[in-house]
Amino acid sequence: MSLIRYQTPELMAWPSLDRWSSLRDDLNSLFELPFWSSIARQGQLFSGWSPALDLYQNNDNVVAVIELPGMRREDIEISLHDRTLTISGERKSQSSNGEKAERTERYIGKFRRSITLPTRVDANKVSASYRDGILTVTLPKAEEAKPKQIQVNVD
Amino acid sequence: MSTLVRENRDIHRVQSEQFIAPSASVVEAADGYTLEVEMSGVNKERLEISVENNELTIVGRRSLPAVEGTLIHRESRSENYRRTFELDPSIDANKISAKIDQGVVTLTLPKAEYVKPPKITVS
Numbered sequence: 001m002s003l004i005r006y007q008t009p010e011l012m013a014w015p016s017l018d019r020w021s022s023l024r025d026d027l028n029s030l031f032e033l034p035f036w037s038s039i040a041r042q043g044q045l046f047s048g049w050s051p052a053l054d055l056y057q058n059n060d061n062v063v064a065v066i067e068l069p070g071m072r073r074e075d076i077e078i079s080l081h082d083r084t085l086t087i088s089g090e091r092k093s094q095s096s097n098g099e100k101a102e103r104t105e106r107y108i109g110k111f112r113r114s115i116t117l118p119t120r121v122d123a124n125k126v127s128a129s130y131r132d133g134i135l136t137v138t139l140p141k142a143e144e145a146k147p148k149q150i151q152v153n154v155d
Numbered sequence: 156m157s158t159l160v161r162e163n164r165d166i167h168r169v170q171s172e173q174f175i176a177p178s179a180s181v182v183e184a185a186d187g188y189t190l191e192v193e194m195s196g197v198n199k200e201r202l203e204i205s206v207e208n209n210e211l212t213i214v215g216r217r218s219l220p221a222v223e224g225t226l227i228h229r230e231s232r233s234e235n236y237r238r239t240f241e242l243d244p245s246i247d248a249n250k251i252s253a254k255i256d257q258g259v260v261t262l263t264l265p266k267a268e269y270v271k272p273p274k275i276t277v278s
Contacts, residue, residue, distance in 0.1 A: 052230040052231045054229050056225060056226050057224050057227055058225065063224060065220060065222060065231070067231060069194065069258035070258060099183065099189075100182065100183045100184075101182050101183075102188075103179065105179055105180055106191060106259075118227060130257070131220070132196055132197060132198050132218075133193070133194070133195035133196065134195050134196050
């Protein structure tokens with residue numbers, strides 16, 4: 001007869017994880033404030049502007065959607081090295097002399113953002129569009145990376 | 156000191172919809188203020204600007220590009236934008252104008268004539 005009932009280690013682990021996730025939520029709620037979000041989310045104090053990036057994929061393409069408000073098309077650069085997509089550029093300051101900046105949350109200056117793509121893409125067929133401050137980059141998958149249908153004949 | 160950028164946060168709490176506060180920059184010049192607010196994914200039709208009780212409210216409803224496929228990595232947020240500013244008494248609320256270009260709203264808030272610094276010509 002055993003005095004202590006056996007408990008699976010996984011079950012033991014959950015309460016502590018719970019505590020972490022609630023702590024994380026608490027911390028996140030702190031960062032909801034615009035003052036913090038301008039520093040933390042855009043990370044401008046530490047690493048420059050890091051624009052939010054979403055990545056989608058379907059059978060033929062990988063699509064990257066990046067938030068880049070207020071850029072000029074010619075100041076956005078898109079480059080591809082193997083499976084690493086890099087978006088970089090510079091937002092230039094438009095203020096002139098005799099003006100006093102009272103609040104500056106918008107990031108001015110250079111930025112660079114890289115992401116590893118899930119598959120190889122065809123670098124020659126990459127296309128991009130920029131609308132309402134959102135850059136959409138469509139990267140067609142390389143032939144060998146596309147899912148293939150294999151016919152199996154059953155006798 | 157100007158109160159143009161003082162915000163009224165209570166408004167966020169009474170709303171049932173969750174909003175995110177967009178980044179903003181304010182520049183003051185002799186004849187007025189320029190307010191720039193970042194709202195990527197918002198176009199002219201989805202932007203609402205109102206002035207009530209000396210408070211300027213900007214609401215931007217975002218429409219992200221519809222992409223066919225599975226989302227495999229996400230950093231963007233789906234909430235709409237909202238931010239409120241208290242207007243400095245020197246601003247002529249009837250002369251506020253706004254434009255939106257590539258997700259940045261630029262508001263021009265001219266000061267009323269009487270608060271502009273008088274020009275003194277020295278002969």
